[in-house]
Amino acid sequence: MARKPKPFPFALEPAWEAFWRAYPRRDSKAKAREVFAALVAAGVDPAFLARAAERQARAWAGKGIDQMYFPYAKTWLGQRVFEDDALADPPEGDHQGEDVSGIPEPTHELWPAFQAIGMDRDKFETWIRPLAVTRAADGVVAVLDAPTAFHADYVRSRLDPDVRRALGRSPEITVRRVPK
16 A cells, blocks of 8 residues: 655745755656655755755756756755755855855846846856847847756746846847857
8 A cells, every 4th residue: 555645734835845946857746845844854944955956956057967967856855965065055154144255246237137136146147147148229138048958948947037027028048059
């Protein structure tokens, strides 16, 4: 007789949705929810899981790894990959909320628009800055060219609402073709 899964705690739903939006591979959702709930019940911070998943997505995108090679979320959670040092939260200091990294503010033509909608700098640097901007004759952003198909898919599927809010419309998002 198959075991019946425990009901998913209603209070965890927002945290689960944040994790699921952040994790780049969307397969086997029900099993991943079970592992997520078990980890939270064991004391893992659900907000941390979402942040670690977002860092993992950026790391894979930065390496140009195809999504088909990403582990299912259930596996990633079950193997506790989120505990790896590379995915840990930065150490908290006395300068919470301040930029103490020494890195200057981005000087990209789109940064002010994305900053105005509340996009954090890391997300902008990872996903928006690499996009090549093509403007129409009237100056409106018409096309955003991504460096890889994964990058284009990620921006389309996860950042389209932010792009619409920042630019007032949704430009075409294509994959940059490198001349031979």
